[in-house]
Amino acid sequence: MVLLSGPNLSGNELKYIKDCIDTGWVSSVGSYVTDLENSVSKYVGSKYAVAMSSGTTALHLSLKILNIRKDDYVIAPNLTFIATLNAIKYTNANPILIDVDEKSWQMNLDLLEKFLNNKTRQVNGKCTYKEDGKIIKAIVAVHVLGNMCDMLRLVKICEAYNILLIEDAAESLGSKFKGKHSGTFGNVGCFSFNGNKIITCGGGGMIVTNDENIAKKAKHLSTQAKADSFEYFHDEIGYNYRLTNVSAAIGLAQMEQLDKFIKNKHYIKDFYINSFRNIGDITFQAINDDVFSNWWLFTIRSKKQKSLLESLNKNKLQSRPFWIPMNNLPMFKEDLYVTEENISNLIYKSALSIPCSTNINQEELLRVVECIKKEF
Ligand SMILES: Cc1ncc(COP(=O)(O)O)c(C=O)c1O
Incomplete structure (x- = not known):
């Protein structure tokens, strides 16, 4: 895996x-x-x-x-x-x-x-x-x-x-x-x-x-x-x-290795963004110019979320859906939820996180990209 x-x-x-x-x-x-x-x-x-x-x-x-x-x-x-x-x-x-x-x-x-x-x-x-x-x-x-x-x-x-x-x-x-x-x-x-x-x-x-x-x-x-x-x-x-x-x-x-890990996360992010730029409806989290992100967990959005997750995991490329929004969990159903368009749910329904360990290698990155491209 x-x-x-x-x-x-x-x-x-x-x-x-x-x-x-x-x-x-x-x-x-x-x-x-x-x-x-x-x-x-x-x-x-x-x-x-x-x-x-x-x-x-x-x-x-x-x-x-x-x-x-x-x-x-x-x-x-x-x-x-x-x-x-x-x-x-x-x-x-x-x-x-x-x-x-x-x-x-x-x-x-x-x-x-x-x-x-x-x-x-x-x-x-x-x-x-x-x-x-x-x-x-x-x-x-x-x-x-x-x-x-x-x-x-x-x-x-x-x-x-x-x-x-x-x-x-x-x-x-x-x-x-x-x-x-x-x-x-x-x-x-x-x-x-x-x-x-x-x-x-x-x-x-x-x-x-x-x-x-x-x-x-x-x-x-x-x-x-x-x-x-x-x-x-x-x-x-x-x-x-x-x-x-x-x-x-x-x-x-x-x-002692944190700066190297961040560099690796940035390399992975650049590789995925370049690979998926014009593939289907895939979009990415937007990072404002004022933010330097550590790009901890690379996550994409697509209407094909479910089939992508299925195909990636079947191919031993561990991928996860996003968190279920808190207002949908039984413990917080009664709590106040301030929303206009329930964006949390839209993101939950379309987002998936894909392999991005700091020690992932090039061949593994390519496998992820190929597996995702095949779905479009
Ligand atoms: C947003 C967020 N808050 C809190 C935690 C809790 O951290 P821990 O697992 O170390 O208790 C995590 C991760 O696990 C997290 O992702």
Whole structure:
């Protein structure tokens, strides 16, 4: 099987893991955790980075630290991976889902602004939903597939309406808007190092922030909120969400190769776009001039989505449909969905992600192209 987006473990991974084993530092304390945090904060340009066991736990803790709780609303795009919405639900808050832009596939900021303008009211410096008076406390912006919306506009919207901003940057390590790294626009940014991401720790995540208190709290809560270095005194309900040293060792070796991985993703993107430019009705995600995307997961749209998926997978070229829009899942059916044309559904019905691992070879790329061309 040619993998959709598999890990590329061709650097110092084994050497660093061996070091963990040789020294016995395999668990949640160790120098690789700190080294990975320093490497990520330096790369993205944030003051702080705190390693987490996954992107999902990074999102959960970020929401928790920003005091999102029962009866709050959190705005999120309707087209995202389930983890974004799960993290909101873990805090007992409710999502307000915003439809996406047809070209970029990111949250539609026109719709967002229209909604905030028409349906909310400021009460004591807080943004409240007119219908029930509940507070809209945060927006989770998701950088879908490594692309980004107009982040400067989004930051301005958040400031104007007194709403906190969390970036679900799980897919966008290496992506920038006007030269500023994803994850560094909001109060907090969350990355994922799951096996299919641009770098992997096996499983892992990272919170980045410029706020010292948020960083300290993230470390505290992710290590069971232990408040005394000797006695088992815990000052609140904490979590076991810290990344292990072995995972961080893999992550550090991966960070050393990140620029190469991004270059490879760009080569793959150029190859596919050139190959499919005039083939049938195939279209691509549009990247605005202000965005540098890491092109994490190459995804095309076509009315032939179903037959393409069938043919690719039959030929052992692992390909996947896009996420089912959140408003179509049973857990979120009752939640508010702000839309005019239900673009999320149009994208879901036509999009498919095709093999684009950073170590895919030319022969495999050609096989994918031939397989797709045959369907037209
Ligand atoms: C948009 C998005 N958010 C959150 C996550 C969750 O990250 P993890 O799998 O590391 O928990 C992922 C990926 O898995 C993702 O794609």
